[in-house]
Amino acid sequence: MRELLNFIQKNIYWLHFILLIIISGLLIVSNNQFQRSKYLYVVNEIAGRVYSVTSNIKSYIGLRDANADLLERISQLEESVCSYKNRLELLGDSYADARNLQLNPSVDFIPGRVTYNTYTKSENYVLINKGSKSGIKQDMGVVSPRGIVGVIMNVSDNYSLAISVLNSKFQLSCKIKDKNYFGPLVWDSKDYQYTYLENLPRHAELLSGDTIITSGYSAFFPEGLPVGVIEGVYKQKDDNYNRAKIKLFTDFSALSNVLVIDNYWREEQVELLKDINN
């Protein structure tokens, strides 16, 4: 017994070191979703408060660009509203009926501001200054005025953390506008401006400049939100499919205003998809 105590006393430095190594090693390895979510709930509130100080200042500096982005988005929306109106007019009589129809909106947008955002690591996250008090829940999609940003992963009272498109663990089904070929959007952890759309059939004719939009197959995003444009098409390693290099519309190095999408049918969709997966 005494020898054991002696041994411990002599080597306490080493033992202490090994203990701490084991603790940190366990923290790194056990980095799974469940433990992470509990840890993140606390971290969100603390880090959110600290980071919101700088983001408050930064948001003033970036107001000019943010305004330009918003104006552009408004003009796009105005255009599409006009075109829809024209189409309705063309329909003639049924236009009057259609106007009287009370349609429930299927999606709701919750505006928020980014308080913390990384884009150079292999796993990036975006912290948003709205939380469960504003009605944000897990698995909601996040978009910027230009394109998609990510999916809410964790929510605390006043802040929520979204897993960014720029995260090696993130996958989202997207498709090519007007062509309907679809595949998972995957990031290769290298350049924050580019990502890849994989598993595209070899016979599909893909051109640089084709627009990529969300497919609506996942419950996170409704169909048709802008993602990016194709920059080039390459053969995949296993050779049966093509992968397209995509330039993202969203500029992650200057992310400030975002919208969180509340899809009213999200829970229903998730429920249905669960049955498939099991």
Place this chain on the structure above:
Amino acid sequence: MKVTWLRLLLMFFLLVFLQVWICDRIHILGYATPYIYIYFLIKLPIDTNKNLVLFLSFIMGMVIDLFNYSLGINILASIIAGFSRFYLLKLSTTRDVFESATPGFATFGKSLFLRYASCLVFLHHLVLFTVEAFSAFDLLRIIFSLVGSFILTMTIIFAFESINTEVSKR
């Protein structure tokens, strides 16, 4: 004695804030990010209890991890740096350095201090970048980030140290 610890406490908070608010946002060419919080471990007095150094490096790593949304990576890097600090100090100190002195240009001399600091910083960065890269291994990227960040961190530490000695001279 008390004054030293008060100063160290102040330095701890200052370095955390600098790291979190400024340095974590620097990505020169997308590779180089300075990790200056390690300066805290470098500047602990020579005769600080070895176990206390380990504990402090654990705490420092934990705080940085918290703000970085990472789990354990910075802890691991800083405790390995804190652990090897003892041996590096043994190598770096000559006999005429006081036991209770704080490592710095004034006590160690420029070249000796830079050697000691660069060993510690390099070790810390090496662990940090290799562990961080586990999820997407890319050797070239690791080397670029390691070298770039190392140079940046050492430059900042050199600047801090120069200012420090200038101020204490007056």
